[in-house]
Amino acid sequence: MIAGKDPRLLVRSQEPFNAEPPREVLRHSFITPVPLFFVRNHGAVPAVDPGAYRVSVGGLVRRAASYRPDELRARFGDVTVVATLQCAGNRRQELMAVRPIEGEIPWDAQAIGTAEWTGVRLRDVLEDAGIAAPAAHVAFLGLDAIEHGGRTEKFGGSIPLAKALGAEILVAHAMNGRPLTPIHGSPLRVVVPGYIGARSVKWLEAITVRADPSENYFQAHSYKLFPPEVTPDIVDWATGVMLGEVGINAVICRPLDGETVRAGAVTCMGYALSGRHEVARVELSIDEGATWTPAALKGPSERWAWRFWETSLALPPGRHELIVRARDTAGGSQPENPALIWNFKGYMNAARHRIGVRAA
Numbered sequence: 001m002i003a004g005k006d007p008r009l010l011v012r013s014q015e016p017f018n019a020e021p022p023r024e025v026l027r028h029s030f031i032t033p034v035p036l037f038f039v040r041n042h043g044a045v046p047a048v049d050p051g052a053y054r055v056s057v058g059g060l061v062r063r064a065a066s067y068r069p070d071e072l073r074a075r076f077g078d079v080t081v082v083a084t085l086q087c088a089g090n091r092r093q094e095l096m097a098v099r100p101i102e103g104e105i106p107w108d109a110q111a112i113g114t115a116e117w118t119g120v121r122l123r124d125v126l127e128d129a130g131i132a133a134p135a136a137h138v139a140f141l142g143l144d145a146i147e148h149g150g151r152t153e154k155f156g157g158s159i160p161l162a163k164a165l166g167a168e169i170l171v172a173h174a175m176n177g178r179p180l181t182p183i184h185g186s187p188l189r190v191v192v193p194g195y196i197g198a199r200s201v202k203w204l205e206a207i208t209v210r211a212d213p214s215e216n217y218f219q220a221h222s223y224k225l226f227p228p229e230v231t232p233d234i235v236d237w238a239t240g241v242m243l244g245e246v247g248i249n250a251v252i253c254r255p256l257d258g259e260t261v262r263a264g265a266v267t268c269m270g271y272a273l274s275g276r277h278e279v280a281r282v283e284l285s286i287d288e289g290a291t292w293t294p295a296a297l298k299g300p301s302e303r304w305a306w307r308f309w310e311t312s313l314a315l316p317p318g319r320h321e322l323i324v325r326a327r328d329t330a331g332g333s334q335p336e337n338p339a340l341i342w343n344f345k346g347y348m349n350a351a352r353h354r355i356g357v358r359a360a
């Protein structure tokens with residue numbers, strides 16, 4: 001196992017290292033301990049020379065700059081934001097059960113975690129540099145080189161300028177009160193709460209203000225959404241929708257799928273999140289959606305973090321299918337089943353989560 005990571009992690013690939021915690025462990029704490037926080041790497045963790053490391057700010061700005069991490073902190077000051085990061089591929093396994101998906105990591109529902117991120121506000125850095133017209137997007141580039149289709153390119157992506165100016169967007173140097181570990185992006189990473197994890201670029205080398213979204217492979221090609229009828233052989237990549245904001249989602253963490261529980265009152269718990277609005281309501285059904293039992297929203301309520309929920313269901317002896325559904329404060333709801341939103345890259349599975357249990 002990687003230094004500092006928990007041996008209970010479910011390792012999806014060793015090189016590059018990709019892993020997620022077991023589902024029942026994920027629900028133990030609102031703030032995910034760093035050893036249990038999922039890891040998503042597209043390439044090898046880059047070797048960073050701490051003495052030479054700087055992050056540059058350029059593009060459509062009046063004063064390009066570059067900073068060592070200590071200079072950045074001294075100039076702009078630290079803030080801490082509690083935020084959930086969720087990979088766009090979270091819950092891909094359920095999409096794969098609908099129809100195969102080739103060449104992607106089979107994430108269960110734990111490619112997600114919540115941390116206390118500390119760093120400077122991206123907006124302070126941008127305003128200090130002086131945003132110049134026709135600025136509309138902010139691009140990030142990492143130091144890690146990734147091979148795809150015979151080329152090598154550093155990992156990058158971008159977010160709209162309006163999002164980049166939000167007080168929640170950080171250039172972070174710490175996670176849960178400790179310096180970032182190499183695998184989570186040290187010395188500096190971006191944290192974009194409310195957006196897919198891919199925009200939270202690790203090992204940050206450059207911030208570039210642009211008129212258009214980044215042309216990096218991971219913005220312009222990968223991390224795009226296509227309708228269910230599009231397959232890899234017919235895809236026109238230009239027509240894909242660039243992913244950013246994360247919608248309403250909910251997952252049952254306990255009981256576990258396939259578990260045998262004692263018949264009677266069964267405690268059910270899980271997480272829900274919305275990157276856009278707030279989680280308004282979580283409900284469970286054991287009768288294929290004919291009736292719904294509300295769950296209580298539990299624990300901390302932080303604007304950019306998941307919401308924990310819990311309820312008790314009366315389960316008579318026999319087999320049961322538990323379904324969870326959530327709504328956000330704008331009335332947004334979840335698709336009824338993953339077949340409706342299947343896409344050949346396996347992104348953004350926010351269908352109602354189901355598990356099977358036996359009560360005895």
Ligand SMILES: Nc1nc2c(c(=O)[nH]1)N[C@H]1C(S)=C(S)[C@@H](COP(=O)(O)O)O[C@H]1N2
Pocket residue numbers: 037038039040041042043085086087088141142143144155156183184185196197198199200201202203
């Ligand atoms: N430089 C770089 N940044 C990156 C990645 C990467 O491979 N390289 N992966 C992205 C993806 S897809 C996700 S989901 C998050 C995962 O962050 P974590 O590994 O700290 O959990 O990092 C993002 N930032």
Ligand SMILES: [Mo]
Pocket residue numbers: 040086087088089196197198
């Ligand atoms: Mo991701």
